[in-house]
Amino acid sequence: MVIYLTGDSELKKEFYVKNYISGKDIHYRRIYADDTDKISELKYASQSVGLFSNSKVYDLVDFDEWSKSEKNEFMNISFSNEQVTVFVRTQKVSKDIEGGQVVVLEKPKDWEEEKWIELILQTAKELNIICNKEVAQEIYNLVGSDEFGILTELEKLKTYSNDEVSIEDVDEIVYKRTISRLDEFLFAISERKYSKALELLNDIVSEYDAVVISYALSKHFIDLFNIIANLHRKQGEYSWSEISKLAKETEIASPKVARFLGFRFKNSKNPPFNHVLYYTPKSLSNLINRIYLLDRRVKLGDDIKVLLSELISELKQEKSEQSE
Structure with a gap:
């Protein structure tokens, strides 16, 4: 079976694969574009799994980096054996793709604040962190729309706060994401x-x-x-609710709108302007x-x-x- 993980959220793809293999007796293998024997390995896997073998999961983590000829070769491999699952992480697939399941995993748009807060809550749950919406809002205020920045800060909070995060923990531990x-x-x-x-x-x-x-x-x-x-x-x-409303109307990320309007972040090193x-x-x-x-x-x-x-x-x- 081939499962195409499409869309622009690499974090959601990571958790999707993690949850799929969790608790299962399987052989998991990540395959990268620069692996020279990847095609032959996948061909062999599609044909050689026996009745008493462990199930196998192959995770093609950077399929978009493969050459056109390599992609074509992969598309011609039949993964009909139920003991083999292949995840293909890609931005998009052709509408007429055959023989595979397509799962779309997208990041929220920069200005979709409520969806980012929901993503923070979901990510905290994946990490077994107790986190309420007020805490998620504070994390978003400091980190912004950066999914791996959110993951990094939640992992830090998990280490220092015994799995239950408070507003005080966020203000003490999470630094405002360094802008470029x-x-x-x-x-x-x-x-x-x-x-x-x-x-x-x-x-x-x-x-x-x-x-x-x-x-x-x-x-x-x-x-x-x-x-x-x-x-x-x-x-x-300007209040945060006013900033959020304006961010949605202009389709500009809330943290950027906040800085333009001189919003006072608690941990910001920049005086408000x-x-x-x-x-x-x-x-x-x-x-x-x-x-x-x-x-x-x-x-x-x-x-x-x-x-x-x-x-x-x-x-x-x-x-x-x-x-x-």
Whole structure:
């Protein structure tokens, strides 16, 4: 039997296989794309299991990395013996696939907060951790929509909290997930920390492709524009429920919306910066146009380090003039 585990949730696939083999007397084998004898091993397994042999489970963990010819060879193998099960982890399969069962395992979308909280509760259950919804909400607030980040933090909590997790445990043990250096750079610009952005510039241009940087910069400010355009302006801080509602409306991850709106995370090392106080739709539209021109010059071959240095220096000068 062949079971195709499709979709983008690698964590759900891992638990699906784990639960399938749990408590069974079977031989379990993970097969990787760089295993040179994988086709011959699978052919042999499909033909050689005897009446008194243990059942076998083969887990093709990175099937999408196989060559086209290897995939075709695999598809031509008949796994009709009930003692052999083959899991194929893949993003998707052809609609006309024959001789197999298809199971779709998807991550929630970044903005689907309730589904992420449910995923945290399910993952805690898989790890035999007692975790209520309030605790799951706090974990989500700190970790965000990162399924293996969630797994890592739950495993830490299991070690230190005797299997029953409290809010206090989360606040003490779970650190806010480290954002990428590129995200740190983008927020340094939007939070008007221009000296910090210039300090990060050398590392950013050496670690990321120029087109990736210009695209990320554009998307960062377009996301901010969409948040401000859909925002109900008010005095004071925004609550988490308001942030969640806005995240759903804009389809932007809640932790990112929270940082844009200056939400105070308990363990955050970054002082809150409410972008609403410093940007308007008009000012953002002008800035996005400048970034668009920068992006065009990058694609024409201009040096992105020079272009970003010029843009950041201009923004720094404009900030200085506004404060005079």
